[in-house]
Amino acid sequence: xxxxxxxxxxxxxxxxxxxxxxxxxxxxxxxxxxxxxxxxxxxxxxxxxxxxxxxxxxxxxxxxxxxxxxxxxxxxxxxxxxxxxxxxxxxxxxxxxxxxxxxxxxxxxxxxxxxxxxxxxxxxxxxxxxxxxxxxxxxxxxxxxxxxxxxxxxxxxxxxxxxxxxxxxxxxxxxxxxxxxxxxxxxxxxxxxxxxxxxxxxxxxxxxx
Amino acid sequence: xxxxxxxxxxxxxxxxxxxxxxxxxxxxxxxxxxxxxxxxxxxxxxxxxxxxxxxxxxxxxxxxxxxxxxxxxxxxxxxxxxxxxxxxxxxxxxxxxxxxxxxxxxxxxxxxxxxxxxxxxxxxxxxxxxxxxxxxxxxxxxxxxxxxxxxxxxxxxxxxxxxxxxxxxxxxxxxxxxxxxxxxxxxxxxxxxxxxxxxxxxxxxxxxx
DNA sequence: TCAATTTTGTTATTTATTGAACACTATTCA
DNA sequence: TGAATAGTGTTCAATAAATAACAAAATTGA
Numbered sequence: 001x002x003x004x005x006x007x008x009x010x011x012x013x014x015x016x017x018x019x020x021x022x023x024x025x026x027x028x029x030x031x032x033x034x035x036x037x038x039x040x041x042x043x044x045x046x047x048x049x050x051x052x053x054x055x056x057x058x059x060x061x062x063x064x065x066x067x068x069x070x071x072x073x074x075x076x077x078x079x080x081x082x083x084x085x086x087x088x089x090x091x092x093x094x095x096x097x098x099x100x101x102x103x104x105x106x107x108x109x110x111x112x113x114x115x116x117x118x119x120x121x122x123x124x125x126x127x128x129x130x131x132x133x134x135x136x137x138x139x140x141x142x143x144x145x146x147x148x149x150x151x152x153x154x155x156x157x158x159x160x161x162x163x164x165x166x167x168x169x170x171x172x173x174x175x176x177x178x179x180x181x182x183x184x185x186x187x188x189x190x191x192x193x194x195x196x197x198x199x200x201x202x203x204x205x206x207x208x209x
Numbered sequence: 210x211x212x213x214x215x216x217x218x219x220x221x222x223x224x225x226x227x228x229x230x231x232x233x234x235x236x237x238x239x240x241x242x243x244x245x246x247x248x249x250x251x252x253x254x255x256x257x258x259x260x261x262x263x264x265x266x267x268x269x270x271x272x273x274x275x276x277x278x279x280x281x282x283x284x285x286x287x288x289x290x291x292x293x294x295x296x297x298x299x300x301x302x303x304x305x306x307x308x309x310x311x312x313x314x315x316x317x318x319x320x321x322x323x324x325x326x327x328x329x330x331x332x333x334x335x336x337x338x339x340x341x342x343x344x345x346x347x348x349x350x351x352x353x354x355x356x357x358x359x360x361x362x363x364x365x366x367x368x369x370x371x372x373x374x375x376x377x378x379x380x381x382x383x384x385x386x387x388x389x390x391x392x393x394x395x396x397x398x399x400x401x402x403x404x405x406x407x408x409x410x411x412x413x414x415x416x417x418x
Numbered sequence: 419t420c421a422a423t424t425t426t427g428t429t430a431t432t433t434a435t436t437g438a439a440c441a442c443t444a445t446t447c448a
Numbered sequence: 449t450g451a452a453t454a455g456t457g458t459t460c461a462a463t464a465a466a467t468a469a470c471a472a473a474a475t476t477g478a
Contacts, residue, residue: 094300
């Protein structure tokens with residue numbers, strides 16, 4: 001299987017989540033236009049995404065929800081599972097821990113890191129919080145391959161370095177400072193301030209018309 | 210001024226943030242390749258973004274930091290300012306409040322909403338927390354035009370309806386449920402689970418090579 | 419003073435992503 | 449039984465975004 005387009009990967013993740021809800025409601029089959037409606041995109045887009053992962057539906061019945069969910073899992077997930085660490089257990093870190101915990105069986109948050117004396121040693125939602133100084137050891141010990149960075153911006157750079165050195169393969173950066181990682185580490189950055197300023201800009205524009 | 214490309218708007222917001230840091234360090238001029246390095250993009254991209262907003266630098270001196278910041282402000286910001294509301298004062302809501310508070314003078318978080326009895330009536334970081342039932346009134350009273358949604362997914366849909374009805378022009382949706390808003394409201398959605406699954410997928414792929 | 423260099427502004431090309439078009443077939447229903 | 453319909457799979461066209469290419473001008477330094 002060749003590497004899928006970025007956007008297709010994002011949509012597959014979203015399809016899966018909603019397909020699971022449909023399955024929970026007892027739906028066994030679903031049409032491309034139903035999936036499209038949920039996500040506010042076109043049915044063509046849905047069909048093509050599904051084509052790209054090599055699944056094929058039944059004519060006039062649509063796609064088998066269960067099979068599709070399973071296949072998306074085979075594509076997106078690593079079968080042995082992947083462990084995730086959250087660096088920075090502030091409000092954002094806690095929000096993420098709550099969000100993810102026990103949601104996905106192939107993706108589990110195995111550790112959080114912080115510097116605050118009161119947090120270190122405790123648990124949140126069953127996730128142990130370690131001191132940042134132990135990052136290298138814990139990441140290797142727990143076989144963690146993905147790091148989520150929600151530290152204050154001042155320590156963003158050193159955090160990325162530490163994660164790379166510890167050997168993670170993917171980083172999700174929530175600080176506003178762009179990171180610099182080697183080619184063999186996948187980096188995804190998200191900046192809340194930018195998002196808000198973007199909404200503000202387009203809301204303003206909208207108003208001017 | 211015609212409406213700028215999506216991605217250019219995002220980058221302008223990021224340029225500005227880093228330009229302010231440069232300005233703070235006493236830098237008066239900056240080259241396109243310096244900006245590019247900070248953001249890990251090409252100098253051409255930077256120059257074209259700047260071209261699109263109609264600014265022009267000095268040959269061999271680069272761009273005047275102060276002027277550029279001012280111009281980006283004129284493009285992105287609404288001169289009278291815009292007020293923002295956060296709906297859902299859980300961990301994520303608090304993270305956002307902390308993040309933004311007093312960062313931008315033209316964009317201010319004027320209210321937060323929640324249902325929890327203990328939170329309602331209190332303040333966080335100087336931002337008053339109201340009961341969701343008062344959303345319509347407060348949004349109109351305080352002239353709020355942008356809503357950030359960080360409520361539990363189950364109430365995402367009703368929240369979007371309430372915001373639209375209250376007359377906001379832009380919504381930033383942090384719940385994983387896609388929203389449905391009329392054409393005259395700008396909607397930006399961000400889904401953390403998708404981001405993490407995307408990182409996990411590409412980290413996996415990376416590893417397989 | 420005048421070639422060399424640096425860095426901008428802009429156009430042209432390429433690549434990525436989305437959307438439109440359409441052929442094909444299982445089912446429906448007259 | 450045999451048109452009509454609904455919905456898939458796929459190719460082709462349009463749009464959006466990023467990169468490459470290059471002309472023009474200010475500065476440098478011989």
